[in-house]
Ligand SMILES: Nc1ncnc2c1ncn2[C@@H]1O[C@H](COP(=O)(O)OP(=O)(O)OP(=O)(O)O)[C@@H](O)[C@H]1O
């Protein structure tokens with residue numbers, strides 16, 4: 460089979476490593492090693508997991524574009540690569556640069572900015588005349604307060620370059636906008652790449668939220684599913700769960716699909732998977748963000764369970780330049796969902812208990828903890844504060860949502 464290089468896999472990127480191996484590929488991982496300490500971009504836990512799963516791990520300073528590219532070229536001279544894939548949001552640019560340098564399929568390196576930076580994404584949508592939340596990119600507290608005055612009374616302040624809802628805050632006053640600006644600016648700087656110093660202030664959009672999963676091949680958009688998103692308590696926006704596919708009638712689903720197809724053309728994505736988040740507002744679907752990578756939070760696994768679409772394999776084929784067969788039309792009402800357990804206020808726990816009946820229910824595919832007993836529990840304001848999860852699949856939306864709810868109500872952290 461083929462030799463693929465996955466750059467800094469995390470989250471679904473780690474599942475991609477496993478799936479690529481299952482599909483018979485030789486899987487190499489490029490990751491910052493312990494030798495490159497101090498950059499703030501090194502997630503040793505993820506690094507360890509990638510090491511355990513790949514055929515081979517190549518160490519490189521992945522925050523240094525020139526050094527990482529030189530490493531990849533040297534590797535390619537020795538072990539010819541058939542594809543280079545981003546393993547995580549922050550490495551979409553590096554993967555695109557490397558693929559272009561080696562003449563492999565990939566995202567146009569000059570077109571990555573609107574896919575990676577939220578202010579550039581907003582600019583691309585404005586240029587295409589697409590409706591979206593009002594927004595301003597600001598670089599100081601004073602302009603954050605001015606943007607709030609213009610877009611308020613309710614706004615969202617967020618880093619242009621982060622993920623996991625880190626430092627994304629709903630604000631209701633100029634003072635809160637200034638405060639949130641300081642938080643967003645801090646986490647923008649701590650990102651895997653050099654920060655832009657910019658923060659987005661946006662009009663707050665009310666409405667249910669969905670993500671749209673799919674891929675682009677030869678410039679053609681394929682929507683594989685619309686995911687319903689469950690969110691935690693505001694002013695934060697922690698993702699508490701997802702159900703695939705969402706409970707939507709044909710007409711709003713079609714509206715979302717056609718909006719996202721135009722969004723993808725506006726941001727110029729022509730190859731590989733995408734994950735787009737929208738809120739259904741009174742004026743129609745409005746984009747939260749779009750990313751040129753696999754969705755996180757096990758959504759690819761949910762999509763596979765509920766719909767039979769294998770987004771990992773699809774991504775590999777896109778980046779290998781092997782055309783995907785036309786996706787089969789969805790059949791049946793099977794749903795799959797994940798629900799995360801949040802316990803704000805808890806700062807540690809000793810024991811996690813699950814109702815044995817639930818654990819032995821065949822519809823409950825997985826149930827467990829993400830933060831082991833005894834660990835210090837992080838701030839519940841981002842996805843890092845999620846204690847555990849249940850992943851389940853049922854014959855209908857109601858059955859699946861009910862299972863997730865039952866699990867959430869019955870597990871205890873003491
Ligand atoms: N303008 C807005 N109006 C309403 N809610 C918003 C707005 N912008 C962001 N949010 C909420 O905050 C969440 C996180 O925002 P966003 O997706 O931009 O940040 P992120 O860090 O990339 O998040 P993640 O990686 O968790 O998807 C959104 O999914 C949405 O629920």
Ligand SMILES: [Mg+2]
Nearest residue numbers: 624736747748
């Ligand atoms: Mg998001």
